[in-house]
Amino acid sequence: MALSSLAALCSSPPVSGIPDSPTISNLNGFSPTTDNAAAPNAFLRSYTILNEIKQLHCRVAKKGPTHNNELIAKCAEVGTPESLDYALKVFEGWNEDECVAGSLFVCNSLIRACSSAGLGDRAILVFVRMLEMGVMPDKYTFPFLLSACTRVSWFGEGVQVHGAIVKMGFAEDIFVANTLIHFHFECGDVMDGRRVFDEMPEKNVVSWTSLICGYSRRDCPKEAVSLFFDMVEAGVEPNAVTMVCAISACAKLQDLKLGERVHSYIGDIDIEPNGHMVSALVDMYMKCGAFVTAKRIFDNCIERNLVLYNTIMSHLVKRGLAREALAVLGEMLEQGPQPDRLTMLSAISASATLNELLFGKCCHGYILRNGLQEKDDNINNAMIDMYMKCGESGLACTIFNSMSNKTVVSWNSLLAGYVRNGDGRSVRDIFDEMPERDLVSWNIMIGALVQESLCEEAIKFFRMMQREGIKADRVTMASVASACGNLGSLGLAKWIYHYTEENAIERDMLLDTALVDMFGRCGDPRIAMQIFEKMEKRDVSSWTAIICAMATEGNGKQALELFKEMLCQGVEPDDVTFVGLLTACSHSGLVKQGCQLFQSMKEIYGISPQVVHYGCMVDLLGRAGLLEEALDFIKSMPIEPNDIIWGSLLSSCRTHKNVEMAAYAANRIPDLTSDRTGIPVILSNIYASEGKWSEVAKVRLKMKERGMHKVPGSSSTEVNGTVHEFSSGDESHLEISRISQMLDEINCKLRDAGHVPDLRNVLLDVDEHEKKFLLSRHSEKLAIAYSLISTGQKIPVQVVKNLRTCSDCHTFAKLVSKVYNREITIRDNNRFHFFKEGVCSCGGFW
């Protein structure tokens, strides 16, 4: 469809770069071209009246000044800026002789015309001038005048007008009071507006409607709908305008049931739905998620006006149905009405979603030819976004630089574009350069840092944002939760959760899913489950997050149960769901179930396994000790196994102490220098644990030659909000003597309980006594000992380790949990271990 619309959208084919400059034909303000083509009758009428004005002007010149009143009234009737300018000039030249009967009518007409044309300041000038000339305003003057004040946001002047109304005794006039309600609500003075309504001796449908509309527009849609029912109760019958206001309030509340209830009144009171009402209904049903009803109302409406088209288009784009939105645009281009700036806003947005650069450029051309960008910064902002999404940062910058009024949205669009296109340096420069930063700017930066896995930096930015007094929202908190999940700090996770509750941050599926994921990764699957269970709506990401939370906990059975429930609820799994499921099986030794799931991925769900899924399978078989099967699986893979696959097999060889296969796997890794997986370290550890020190020396020499270093083991634990970090054999902690004493006490108790240290975990060629000492000072042991001496009996010990925990530390933690009756959690670089009463949740699968 996009291409068929191109011809209609472009008067000339687009060229590379920015299309031609605008050419707006202008004939005394009336353009006989496209602008008036949609409303030929209105145009002809205006044109006829303009001719009449010209004739009148000739007569005035001949007959003298008294005909000026007639001239002004005619110009006001035309209502264009040019005719009004002319009328105002004539009005300025008024003298006292011309204050004849009928001048009040002329003044009122002129004020009304200026107000309608958006020339509120002129309307007020006319009012001042009429007072100077001694023409006394009447009850018709004030609604026009207040309306003018409202339109140009001259609230101070409006309040003075209110004073004049009271003094002159027009306050009880129903028309004047209705306009006052509207005026005060538009100013934001809800209380004053309400007072006017309450004090009215007599109210009509317009009074109620003004109040309902006022509350709705002032972000009090609940009150608006409640007033609608009060009005019905009071026996005042709603009209079409009331219905539009009430429907619009339901749309703001996104309350489908309420919307349907209000909608039903249209039938009850037998109002013929007009264009305004249809647009409001379509908008309401779309905002309430009733897409089918909205579409049906749109399809059934024969006389589709501009606003209706714009409403449906913007919602289609928001729902990701960009092609359908462009199909609606195609209909408009064929049948009218002519697209305006809001149509083009949606069209640009659709082009951006679809990556349709050519179509986006055509929209740009149309916008320039019709001068739509001149009065609307949003259009330029949307075009910056569109060009950025299409990867054309140069064109986006050209528009940005050409803008005389760059708003924070323009800067944010540019910033988000650079984040998307991966230019990290520019991102920071732009952020620092921004004259003003709002919530969205900070969200873009925090999101970008999380995307780049710079999670500590993301948390720092969040703190900076708080210091600057910017209040976080659900988007901020979802990014922060994601950062925290990567860091694995349960203390921070709890703080983040508490922060969202304390600050009443609006919760949605995105934030809830991020919180579930965060608690899963930070080792509290119980809280993850509590949040998940309370979620009203869950998509595939939410289900995947809870499945992964169960997987890291080692609760494979529950992960599989959740998967079943997810399928029952009609949610289709994706590739990430299967990573969670296969990991869950792997961590729980559910080999058979894992193999079945892997099989079903392609056969039932049509998802082709990627290298990550093959990695999970190698892990699943390897952990269960099925090393030969794992090797056969690798050999049968349809894709080339990478270092992660071989690294996974290597890890299993370490656990199950198969040195020969480890050497075989290590030799399959094409380039040991691409050390993302710590493969040489694992290999040297395997040799060391078997006492093959000459092999260890060879691997370490290779590592040294290639400039690679073993990452030292380090564990951290959080005590009273402070993170304490320990490396292996670390003696730098201020309380090291107490920690050592505690470790000695623990070791005695464990020895009494029959524990024999597994010295194969000491990867250095030293004597047995030294080995025992080194083993007793592994970083996780130091962290556990410190936590035991610094926290109360009931507080669980939480340790995060950067590498995989060794078998001796694992046994140590199990026994400590029993002897000291304390729950211990260790999150290593692979999974969680929950120790309680001498048992670990991993069941030996690590």
Place this chain on the structure above:
DNA sequence: TTAGGGTTAG
């Protein structure tokens, strides 16, 4: 004479 629908960036 008064009151009404659609708005870009994370």
